[in-house]
Amino acid sequence: MKKYKLVTILFLLSLLVSIFLSNSIVNAQNAISLSITPPIFEVMIKPGKEVRQVFSIENLGGDTILTPKVVYFVPSDENGNVDLTENLAPDWVMYDKNPFAIKSTEKIDVSLVISPPEDTSETDHFLTLVFETEKPTDLLEDNSSFYKTQIGSNILLTISKDGNPKKSAEITTFKAPIIIDSLSNINYSLVLQNNGNSFWKPTGKIIVQGINLNSTLTLAPLNILSGYSRKIPCINNEELIDCKVTKKPLIGIYKANLEFRMDESAEIKKTEVTTFAFPFSLIAISLLLILLILKLKKYLTKKR
Amino acid sequence: MLKRKVLVLSLILVFGALIYRFILPSKKTHSASFTGAKATLSNSRFSYKAGVATGTSGTSVVTIDASGNADNNTNHLFPKDTICGANIEESGCVGNTSYVVSSIINTTSFNTSTALTTTLETNGYVVATQSGNLTLDFTTATEVPIGGTLLITIPAIKSGTGNANDGIPDTAATTAANGFDLKGLVAGDVSVSDITGCTSAGWGSATVTLGDGTSTNHTVSFTRSSATCAASKAITVTFTNNRFINPAPITGHTQGQADSYQINIKTRDGGTNTLDNSDVGVSPVEGVLISATVDEVLSLTVAQIQTDSGSYCGVTRTASSPDSTATAIPWGTLSPTYLAATHNAQQQLTVSTNASAGYSVYIEENDQMGKDGVACTGNGGESVNCIQDTVCGGTPCSESSAQDWGADPSSYVGLGYSLANVTGTDATFLYSAGTFTAKQIADIAASETRQSIMYKATPADAASIYVCYRIDITATQPAGYYYNKVRYTAVPIF
Numbered sequence: 113m114k115k116y117k118l119v120t121i122l123f124l125l126s127l128l129v130s131i132f133l134s135n136s137i138v139n140a141q142n143a144i145s146l147s148i149t150p151p152i153f154e155v156m157i158k159p160g161k162e163v164r165q166v167f168s169i170e171n172l173g174g175d176t177i178l179t180p181k182v183v184y185f186v187p188s189d190e191n192g193n194v195d196l197t198e199n200l201a202p203d204w205v206m207y208d209k210n211p212f213a214i215k216s217t218e219k220i221d222v223s224l225v226i227s228p229p230e231d232t233s234e235t236d237h238f239l240t241l242v243f244e245t246e247k248p249t250d251l252l253e254d255n256s257s258f259y260k261t262q263i264g265s266n267i268l269l270t271i272s273k274d275g276n277p278k279k280s281a282e283i284t285t286f287k288a289p290i291i292i293d294s295l296s297n298i299n300y301s302l303v304l305q306n307n308g309n310s311f312w313k314p315t316g317k318i319i320v321q322g323i324n325l326n327s328t329l330t331l332a333p334l335n336i337l338s339g340y341s342r343k344i345p346c347i348n349n350e351e352l353i354d355c356k357v358t359k360k361p362l363i364g365i366y367k368a369n370l371e372f373r374m375d376e377s378a379e380i381k382k383t384e385v386t387t388f389a390f391p392f393s394l395i396a397i398s399l400l401l402i403l404l405i406l407k408l409k410k411y412l413t414k415k416r
Numbered sequence: 417m418l419k420r421k422v423l424v425l426s427l428i429l430v431f432g433a434l435i436y437r438f439i440l441p442s443k444k445t446h447s448a449s450f451t452g453a454k455a456t457l458s459n460s461r462f463s464y465k466a467g468v469a470t471g472t473s474g475t476s477v478v479t480i481d482a483s484g485n486a487d488n489n490t491n492h493l494f495p496k497d498t499i500c501g502a503n504i505e506e507s508g509c510v511g512n513t514s515y516v517v518s519s520i521i522n523t524t525s526f527n528t529s530t531a532l533t534t535t536l537e538t539n540g541y542v543v544a545t546q547s548g549n550l551t552l553d554f555t556t557a558t559e560v561p562i563g564g565t566l567l568i569t570i571p572a573i574k575s576g577t578g579n580a581n582d583g584i585p586d587t588a589a590t591t592a593a594n595g596f597d598l599k600g601l602v603a604g605d606v607s608v609s610d611i612t613g614c615t616s617a618g619w620g621s622a623t624v625t626l627g628d629g630t631s632t633n634h635t636v637s638f639t640r641s642s643a644t645c646a647a648s649k650a651i652t653v654t655f656t657n658n659r660f661i662n663p664a665p666i667t668g669h670t671q672g673q674a675d676s677y678q679i680n681i682k683t684r685d686g687g688t689n690t691l692d693n694s695d696v697g698v699s700p701v702e703g704v705l706i707s708a709t710v711d712e713v714l715s716l717t718v719a720q721i722q723t724d725s726g727s728y729c730g731v732t733r734t735a736s737s738p739d740s741t742a743t744a745i746p747w748g749t750l751s752p753t754y755l756a757a758t759h760n761a762q763q764q765l766t767v768s769t770n771a772s773a774g775y776s777v778y779i780e781e782n783d784q785m786g787k788d789g790v791a792c793t794g795n796g797g798e799s800v801n802c803i804q805d806t807v808c809g810g811t812p813c814s815e816s817s818a819q820d821w822g823a824d825p826s827s828y829v830g831l832g833y834s835l836a837n838v839t840g841t842d843a844t845f846l847y848s849a850g851t852f853t854a855k856q857i858a859d860i861a862a863s864e865t866r867q868s869i870m871y872k873a874t875p876a877d878a879a880s881i882y883v884c885y886r887i888d889i890t891a892t893q894p895a896g897y898y899y900n901k902v903r904y905t906a907v908p909i910f
Contacts, residue, residue, distance in 0.1 A: 143719040144742040151714035151771045151908035173717065173742065185907075192909035193776050193868060240907055245743070254746040255803075255898045257785065257831070257885065259763070261742075262905040263716050334773060335910050345873075350772065352873050376476055376518075378531050 144245055145173035146263045154335075155226065156270040156277070156310070159234075162227040167265055169243050170219040177246040179211040180222060185240045185266065190303060190343045192334060194240065194266065201239050204228050211246070224267075232271050234309055236338045239267040268335060270310045277310035279374040283383050284341050286370050294362055294391040300329070300355040302370065305341040312336060314344055316372025316380075320357050322389070323364045327357045331372055361389035450554035452650070453694040455679050457660065459548030461703040462675075463585030464493050465664035469524070471501060471536030476518070478532070479525045480542055486587035486664035489523040491671055492702045497544040499528070501536035506584040510534050517544075545585055546662045546700075550655040554681055556614070556692055560645040563686035566608070566619065568653065570634040571595035571677045572627025573663075580629035587664040591675050597661035598626055598634050605659050606636055609652040614645035645683075653681075662700045674699035714769040716777065716906035718742045721762040721882070728762040729836045729847040729884035737761065745885055752891040754826050759887055764838065765904065766880040767870055773909040774873040779883070780866035780903050781857040785831055787896035791861065803889060803898050805856035806830030815858035815867050820850025821886065829888040832856055835869055840879035842870045847884060854886065857902060866905070873909060 147170040157163050169178065182201035185194040206225040214220055224241060242264040270277055285303035292298060300318055313333040320327045332347040346355040366387045373380055466488065467481030478499075482488050493499075497517045500509035511534030518529040536542070552568065560566065572595040573579055573586035580586065581599045588594035603622040610616035619638040627634045636653075645651075666675055677700075682693040721728065722739035738747055738761040745761045769775045784792040787801035796802035806813070806821060806828050813819035813832065821832060832854040834847035844867070847853050858864040870881055 142742060143717050145715065145717035145719075147713050147715035149711045149713045151712050151769060151775070152773075152910060168711075170715075172715075187910075188865070191873065192773055193871070194907055194910060195865065196905065196907070238910070242905070244903075254748050255750055255785070256747060257745045257781070258899060258901045259718065259743050259745075260901060260903045261716065261718050262903060263714065264905060264907040265714070266908055266910045268910060337910070350874075376529065376531060378474060 143173040144176065144261045146171060146178075146243065146245075146261065148241075148243065148263050148265050150265060152266045152268070154268045154311075156272055156275065157226060157228060158273055158275070159228045159232040159271060160230040162225060164223055164225050165267075166221045166223050167241055168219055168221050169214065169263075171214040171216060173216065175213065175215045177211050177213050178243045179246070180207060180209060180241065180243050182207065182224070182239050182241050182267070185238050187238075187337055187340045187342075190341055192342065194238075196240055196242065196264070201237070202228075204232070205237075205239065207241075226269060228271050234271050234273060234277060236309065236311055237267075237269040237271070238337060239269060240264040241267060268311055268337070272310065278308045279306075279310055279312050279377060280308035281305070281312070281314075281336075281372075281374050281381050282307055283370065283381065286383050286385055288368055288385045288387045290386075291388050291390065292361065293393050294389050295360060295393050297360060298357045298366060298368070298387050298389075300368060300385070302331070302344045302355060303341050304336055304344055304372075306336040306338050308374075309338055311338055312374040312377075314372040315375065316370070318346070318355055319369045319371070320366060321369075322361055322366030324362045325357060325359055325366060327359060329355050329357070331355075361387070363389055363391060365389075448557035448692050450557060450681060450692045450694040453554035453681060453696050454552075455696040455698045456551045456553075457548055457662070457698050457700070458550070458658075459546055459660075459662065460698070460700050461546045461662065462492065462700045463546045463662045463664045464497070464499075464542070464544035465585050465587055466490075466493075466542045468501060468536045468538055468540045468542055470538070471532055471542075473532050473535040476528045476531045477521065477525055478528060478536065478542060482524050484667075485541070486585075486667055486669070490520050490526050491523065492665075493517060493520060493526060493542075493544060494703065495519055499542055499544045500584075501532075501534075502541040502543045502584050503537050504539045504541075506541070506579050506582050510536055510540060541584070543584055543664075545583070546703075547658045548660055548662070549658060550660050550679075550698070552653040552679070552681060552696065553650070554692075554694060554696075555650045556645060556647050556683065558683065558691040559647045560614075560640050560683045560691060561685055562640050562642065562644055564640045564645070564691065565684045566638040566645075566651075566653075567680075567682050567684060568636045569680040569682075570598070570627075570636070571679070572598070572633045573629055574627070574631055574633075575629065580627040580634070583661065585661055585664045587667060589667050591666055591677055594663050594666055594675070595627065595633065595677065596663060598659055599661065600657075601626065601634070601636075601655070601659040605655055605657045607654050607656070608638060609650075609654075611649055611651070614649040614651060615643060618643045618645060665702075671702055674701035712769070712771050714771060714775055714906060714908055715767065716904070717764075717766040718904060719764040719766065721764060728760070728882050729834045730852060731756050731760045731884065731886075733757065733760075733762075747887055750887065750889050750893075752889050752893065754824060754888045756823075759825075760884060762882050762884045764880060764882055765870060766839075766878055767842070767872075767876055767906060768878050769908065770875045771908040772875065774871070775876060775906060775908050776868045777870040778866040778905045778907075779833075779857055779869045780860050780864075780905070782901040782903070783861040784859060785898040785900045787894060787898050789899060794862075798890070798893050801894055801896065803887065803893065804830045805859060806832035806854065806886075806888070807856075808832060808854050813855050815856045815864045818845045818849065818853045818855045821852045821854040823851050825852075825886060825888045829890055830856075831885065831887045833886070834884045836882040836884065838880035838882055840872070840876065842872045842876065842879040843881045844868050844871050852884075852886065869904075
């Protein structure tokens, strides 16, 4: 009899445990949650050589099936956004193209081998390794929108025979207001164009000097892809900020010298813009006050 | 007779004792040790000194010799160290230029943050100087009289090459032959603490004698010019202005083990007799680079919304609201009479990334909603058995331009979506610009460009938005099963 009671209690306990466990599994399966590492991969390779990179995909949602593919992307704007194309990577970008099942909380490493043949031309290839969830099956035939989720890692690939691809920069825009009110901040806008064969990052600064100013703004080292231009903000403690001098100018000429290198190349590109600051608003307010005082004086005189 | 013998013996003993006490000891002073004597280096890291193998002007890669020098690998060279390419004479840096280490390539090569402006001498040295200050603490056991001295002896290299004060770290085969380089040490860099019974003024200024590099050590001495320095006085001697250039490891050194050097402190009377004397040790050792790698990662979560309450993009959910899943929004059987509760559904997107340039999430649809998946040519619509993308209002919205769809969308039927921030401000537009400011989903079949719905140009920590879908049809919409496929794509900003 005692044995029977014990078995019953154990059964009930295990039932409770299984209920709780099954609940948590259901919750995990309610979402699609994918992580990819690394999200960006920059590599330079000589034709005839081979490089292997492992990308890890982790599933923190429910069990699913993922299909990998590597497609070309093109910059969709001057801010680093991408537009994925349907053009697949060349066949010397090798990976297992077969869909694979990934369970909840599972992490799978996917190897990508880049092995450009000897005769590959020295150009950049801008690719995205994309993992796409499987198409959901509709059983109810309800009016529906079905959702697929993709997560991708960008691959910036430079092919170079000597490891020194041609790098060329053009300052498309470097401007600041020509005349500015003394109560305003001087804002600089910078767009750089890459006319070379390889992407690069600008390393440099904007030095602003004037009667009461001696400020240095550091350029954000963002990738500028070959054949494209990009707006370059400034950076402060790893945070992207507008290239703006926080201290307000007084009066006079404020010169801003832009200096940058392409990556760590020796060549320094330079240009300069000038802003004239004048206290328009202060003068306007002063004039207004004077007028008001004169009017008031006139009014009071008349009244007497 | 016996008494006399005892008296004579006693006198001999007394005289003997007096002679011993007052005459013989005068030839050697009684010497004691300081108590609590210690030496503290503000920077105990070895200087780095390796032989140059290659380092060509215009490049940023430097390769060192793998043997025969104080350092024969890059284990003790760290990113951000400042290096100098010393010439073989150790008379300065080649090109008078220093460089900063940007990264360590392997055990014999490293990168500099800027290209070398001058080719390094192949018989020269790669030097990363570690310098700092020295503090000596000790308590006198014996009073130092006026005219007495405090003498500090610091080990200097005795290699015979005269490099003890050239500003380049020194190395030798043994610690006995090696030492600290004190280039630039002057009297003003050394001070003695000011305490009652042993004032600093009483010591006067230091006399610095630098080692000759061949046989002598560095010495620093002070002379009591006024007032004595009493016994039991805790004294601190401080060397400032980072004049102490630590030695490089001795050749044959085992990395991780300190090389010990003895600094001698002594006080003397007015002559050369030692009063107190102690050796204190300092032990430079390799620095330890504590590093950890945090992988860059991009995460996207698409979550269902199935609650029966709450406001999403200004629309209140009820029990009759469609329950989305992560992979579908089942609208069910659509009524041509628009009701906020039944014609709106939502999903929640959450993104995290530590990628420095941030991320973007895009949305697209393969086509407009077609009956049984039929292709929706042109603008879609009922005539081609499609539920078209909404135009939102009199001024039409598009996949790239948002317009207010209003509280009652009956005049502008179709499918559209809006956005609301949950955490962060990453939504690219907001429903709250109007009553329900919306866009069309970019239709890939119509060659529209997929649109960003979440964007941030910096790392994001669980940034989250609601994507709020709305649908409406007319009473003349042909009956049938309509569907399309929507795709979210999360990619980093390059």
